[in-house]
Amino acid sequence: MELRTVNVTRYVTPLREGGSLPAIAEADDEFLYVLKFRGAGQGVKALIAELIGGELARVLGFKIPELVFANLDAAFGRTEPDEEIQDLLKASVGLNLALHYLSGAITFDPAVTPVDARLASQIVWLDCMITNVDRTARNTNMLIWHKELWLIDHGAALYFHHSWDNWKEQAVRPFGMIKDHVLLTRATELEQVNAEFKAIVDETVIRDVAALIPDEWLAEDPSEAAQRREVYVQFLLLRIAASDKIIKEAQHAG
Structure with a gap:
């Protein structure tokens, strides 16, 4: 990667x-x-x-x-x-x-472009796992380009890192703000998607993605950078391990 x-x-x-x-x-x-x-x-x-x-x-x-x-x-x-x-x-x-830059792309509008239950469930699952607060009707952060749906802007996700306190507890906590997700009402296949996706996002994938983060973004000291990188890895591993519970809460929110 x-x-x-x-x-x-x-x-x-x-x-x-x-x-x-x-x-x-x-x-x-x-x-x-x-x-x-x-x-x-x-x-x-x-x-x-x-x-x-x-x-x-x-x-x-x-x-x-x-x-x-x-x-x-x-x-x-x-x-x-x-x-x-x-x-x-x-x-x-x-x-x-x-x-x-996707030239000519237009902002996704759920009233104009229907999204099937499977794709909606897949997007909701991802946003639950990365605690993405920014996929609401007010700001969908999705584009339509060449008649296909594209995801953009995940900068508001993983908000635990703005305060490193209790990150382990935060990792397994249900994602309450999923109730505002623009696709939640369409996400009726969350259990099936959960079974498929948690098998894909294994430790190797998570470590490969975390390895992409430049050291200079994590800390000035290389040893501290390695520790911070490992926190991201462990946070995501804990979250995937708790995905059954997290997805149940999302279903109740819908």
């Missing part, structure tokens, strides 16, 4: 609907990306959640825009006239995360 690294060459436009002020940017491979900045409000933790959530989704067969590491040079953005953006660029020198 590996992510490409690109160098950002051009800041195209900010995406102001995102709270962390992501942007469309061009890289040295001449592709456009939605760039998530390490210097934004939630810092590298949002990038870690984006990386883990996105790559787990890819393993499970969901359509996810390619994720890449995006390197931002210190000289980049000096000519940017907007002070807020210039400050963000200065704070984001180094390795950031970007998603391939």
Whole structure:
């Protein structure tokens, strides 16, 4: 499992609907990306959640825009006239995360695009496991591109890492906020999906995904970075082990 690294060459436009002020940017491979900045409000933790959530989704067969590491040079953005953006660029020198920009994609609307019970159950299962609070009717974080459903933006997931206290207890706790999930009422095959998906997301997969996290995003000290990485691994292992109970709670919430 590996992510490409690109160098950002051009800041195209900010995406102001995102709270962390992501942007469309061009890289040295001449592709456009939605760039998530390490210097934004939630810092590298949002990038870690984006990386883990996105790559787990890819393993499970969901359509996810390619994720890449995006390197931002210190000289980049000096000519940017907007002070807020210039400050963000200065704070984001180094390795950031970007998603391939899906040109022409439209926001998923459940009233326009029906989602079958199986796919709805698969998405709800993933979001229960990674504690993704941000797939609501107000902000679905799903796109329709070439008539297919694509998942984006997992930066609000794994919120336990904003406070490392009691992370083991949090790992096995039901996900109460699943009640607001945009697809919960359609997710009528959660038990079947749970049996299939928990067999796929085994320890090898979880460790492979966690290994993608750059040390510099975890801690300055390499030994501390290894400890933090292991917490993510153990959190996900505990969560998958408790998936039967977690899924039952989601069914009751629906």
